[in-house]
Amino acid sequence: MKAVSARTPAQGEPAKVRRRDREKTKAEILQIAFEEFAESGLLGANADAIAARAGITKRLIFYYFNSKEELFIAVLEMAYGKMRLAEEDLHLETLEPEAAIRRLAEFTFDFHQANPEFVRLVAIENIHRGRHIQRSEKLTQMTRPIIGQIERVLTKGKSLGTIRPEIDAHELHMTLNALSIFSVANRHTFEAQFRWDMTSPEAKARRRAEIAEVLWRYVRSDKAPR
Amino acid sequence: MKAVSARTPAQGEPAKVRRRDREKTKAEILQIAFEEFAESGLLGANADAIAARAGITKRLIFYYFNSKEELFIAVLEMAYGKMRLAEEDLHLETLEPEAAIRRLAEFTFDFHQANPEFVRLVAIENIHRGRHIQRSEKLTQMTRPIIGQIERVLTKGKSLGTIRPEIDAHELHMTLNALSIFSVANRHTFEAQFRWDMTSPEAKARRRAEIAEVLWRYVRSDKAPR
DNA sequence: CCCACAATTAACCTGTTGGATAATTATGAG
DNA sequence: CTCATAATTATCCAACAGGTTAATTGTGGG
Numbered sequence: 001m002k003a004v005s006a007r008t009p010a011q012g013e014p015a016k017v018r019r020r021d022r023e024k025t026k027a028e029i030l031q032i033a034f035e036e037f038a039e040s041g042l043l044g045a046n047a048d049a050i051a052a053r054a055g056i057t058k059r060l061i062f063y064y065f066n067s068k069e070e071l072f073i074a075v076l077e078m079a080y081g082k083m084r085l086a087e088e089d090l091h092l093e094t095l096e097p098e099a100a101i102r103r104l105a106e107f108t109f110d111f112h113q114a115n116p117e118f119v120r121l122v123a124i125e126n127i128h129r130g131r132h133i134q135r136s137e138k139l140t141q142m143t144r145p146i147i148g149q150i151e152r153v154l155t156k157g158k159s160l161g162t163i164r165p166e167i168d169a170h171e172l173h174m175t176l177n178a179l180s181i182f183s184v185a186n187r188h189t190f191e192a193q194f195r196w197d198m199t200s201p202e203a204k205a206r207r208r209a210e211i212a213e214v215l216w217r218y219v220r221s222d223k224a225p226r
Numbered sequence: 227m228k229a230v231s232a233r234t235p236a237q238g239e240p241a242k243v244r245r246r247d248r249e250k251t252k253a254e255i256l257q258i259a260f261e262e263f264a265e266s267g268l269l270g271a272n273a274d275a276i277a278a279r280a281g282i283t284k285r286l287i288f289y290y291f292n293s294k295e296e297l298f299i300a301v302l303e304m305a306y307g308k309m310r311l312a313e314e315d316l317h318l319e320t321l322e323p324e325a326a327i328r329r330l331a332e333f334t335f336d337f338h339q340a341n342p343e344f345v346r347l348v349a350i351e352n353i354h355r356g357r358h359i360q361r362s363e364k365l366t367q368m369t370r371p372i373i374g375q376i377e378r379v380l381t382k383g384k385s386l387g388t389i390r391p392e393i394d395a396h397e398l399h400m401t402l403n404a405l406s407i408f409s410v411a412n413r414h415t416f417e418a419q420f421r422w423d424m425t426s427p428e429a430k431a432r433r434r435a436e437i438a439e440v441l442w443r444y445v446r447s448d449k450a451p452r
Numbered sequence: 453c454c455c456a457c458a459a460t461t462a463a464c465c466t467g468t469t470g471g472a473t474a475a476t477t478a479t480g481a482g
Numbered sequence: 483c484t485c486a487t488a489a490t491t492a493t494c495c496a497a498c499a500g501g502t503t504a505a506t507t508g509t510g511g512g
Contacts, residue, residue: 020478020489041353043269047470057491062471122415123349127267130414144419170422171436175405181412182404188356189348190403193370196396210397214444246459246508273500283461288501 026064028054033061034075038117041124042072073132076125077139079118086111087146097157101219104150105212108180113204119184147173157219167219175218179211252290254280259287260301264343267350268298299358302351303365305344312337313372323383327445330376331438334406339430345410373399383445393445401444405437 032054036045047068051058065071090107092100112119125133133139150169157163187198197203258280262271273294277284291297316333318326338345351359359365376395383389413424423429 022489025489041267041269043267046468048468058470059472059492060490063489068470120353122412123353126412126414127346127349127353130418133415133418140418142419147420170420171433174408174416174433175436175440177412177416178404178408179401182400182407185411186348186352186403186407188352189359190400192356192359192366193368194373194396207397207400210401214401214440217443218440248459251459272498274498284500285462285502286460289459294500 025054025056025060029056029061029064029071030074030078033071034079034121035117037072037075037124038120042068042128069132073136073139076121076132077136079121080139080142083111083115083118084142084144087144087149090146090149092149092153095153097153097160097162098216098220100153101157101216102212104153105176105180105215106208108176109183109208109211112180112184116184119181122181123185154219157221161223162221163219164221172215172219176211176215179214183207251280251282251286255282255287255290255297256300256304259297260305260347261343263298263301263350264346268294268354295358299362299365302347302358303362305347306365306368309337309341309344310368310370313370313375316372316375318375318379321379323379323386323388324442324446326379327383327442328438330379331402331406331441332434334402335409335434335437338406338410342410345407348407349411380445383447387449388447389445390447398441398445402437402441405440409433 029050033045033050036050036053039045045068047058047061051061061071065074090104092104095103147169150173154163154167154169154172158165158167183198183204190196191198198207255276259271259276262276262279265271271294273284273287277287287297291300316330318330321329373395376399380389380393380395380398384391384393409424409430416422417424424433
């Protein structure tokens with residue numbers, strides 16, 4: 001909470017007097033654009049609406065981000081950046097293989113459940129055939145440290161004989177993401193088809209356990225039945 | 227191939243003279259709308275473009291389908307109907323549990339790979355929170371016979387002791403669909419992040435086998451290691 | 453043969469919305 | 483204090499696109 005100007009606004013006074021803070025303004029636009037894009041898609045999101053919610057003029061959006069598409073790319077960069085950060089906090093190395101795999105599964109599931117806007121954004125970007133993620137230097141460069149973590153868990157498990165030698169880190173990651181993302185991304189059509197509530201705490205808990213189980217049974221060695 | 231009018235068009239003559247066939251015109255609009263919606267989404271798809279490709283006037287679309295949203299619903303109904311039909315041709319009952327589960331996995335994978343437009347359409351409908359699928363009588367009524375088939379396989383496997391008793395048909399179906407759909411729906415962001423080609427014949431074959439393996443290892447009983 | 457009706461077309465209308473032009477205002481360096 | 487510059491606003495615009503009005507034309511039944 002840094003001082004914004006010479007005039008100190010009275011406590012509780014609505015901050016309607018916009019201070020000229022480049023970074024803060026950009027960050028606010030980005031956050032609101034994130035929500036709007038996740039809600040309505042690239043085409044559905046409306047620049048006027050973003051400006052209104054951010055309490056600024058539409059022109060400012062283009063002043064800082066040039067075009068709607070570039071704004072969308074910036075939003076993607078921010079969203080993926082946050083996930084990457086969260087992944088770094090996982091310390092799978094400290095755990096035994098089975099615990100590590102289960103923790104990884106549960107972490108991924110929880111992350112997607114807690115960030116449905118992110119999941120929707122990814123779905124939207126895929127509808128657009130990944131054209132923006134490809135165009136972004138930052139995103140094509142951005143490594144995903146989680147792959148390294150998974151590889152280390154697998155190596156350890158394979159040498160201990162508790163994990164099958166043929167398991168591949170990328171395939172595992174794909175399997176896990178597929179399972180985890182589906183629960184958020186395909187919620188609506190699935191619920192409509194089967195009248196199956198996927199949002200209740202019980203349904204979520206069940207699915208969370210199920211995914212961890214699927215994953216562990218997939219990787220575990222046949223020789224070491226538990 | 228039924229006769230369309232008194233005048234028989236010469237072989238190879240472009241059928242630019244539109245015959246006044248209500249059902250045929252509707253079907254053509256529907257097919258092209260399906261492709262356009264899958265390609266560009268509900269908002270991105272363009273009525274003029276659909277009309278142009280169908281060789282008719284835009285007005286006809288609204289004459290037959292009232293609005294873009296209703297056209298989209300009709301497209302969804304057609305697409306889900308086709309999947310339902312395909313599912314009926316699966317005869318899992320004739321197979322032993324393991325073979326049935328593997329066949330189910332491979333069938334589902336192949337269907338999604340062969341019908342990426344369908345997968346995209348489902349993703350698009352989910353972005354719109356399933357609002358159209360909910361509005362459609364036909365779709366909310368439409369049962370999915372595959373669930374019954376899965377249940378019968380599970381029952382058989384459980385009584386034989388080859389499938390774990392706690393496996394649930396809906397959870398299994400969700401797991402399989404998640405894995406299968408992901409390979410099509412999230413192709414682009416996944417490929418961009420990991421530079422992992424998911425479309426080569428080898429990658430597809432590998433993934434296909436992997437999914438069948440995941441599924442079987444998930445459902446099989448601990449007592450009967452193969 | 454003809455006419456009622458349905459299929460189809462041509463032309464139009466209007467709200468929306470990315471984006472642009474140009475003026476304004478706050479701020480910090482000197 | 484002041485002035486150059488950057489942040490911000492007010493206003494406008496042109497294209498696009500969903501939907502409509504009204505006219506036209508083909509066809510099958512009488």
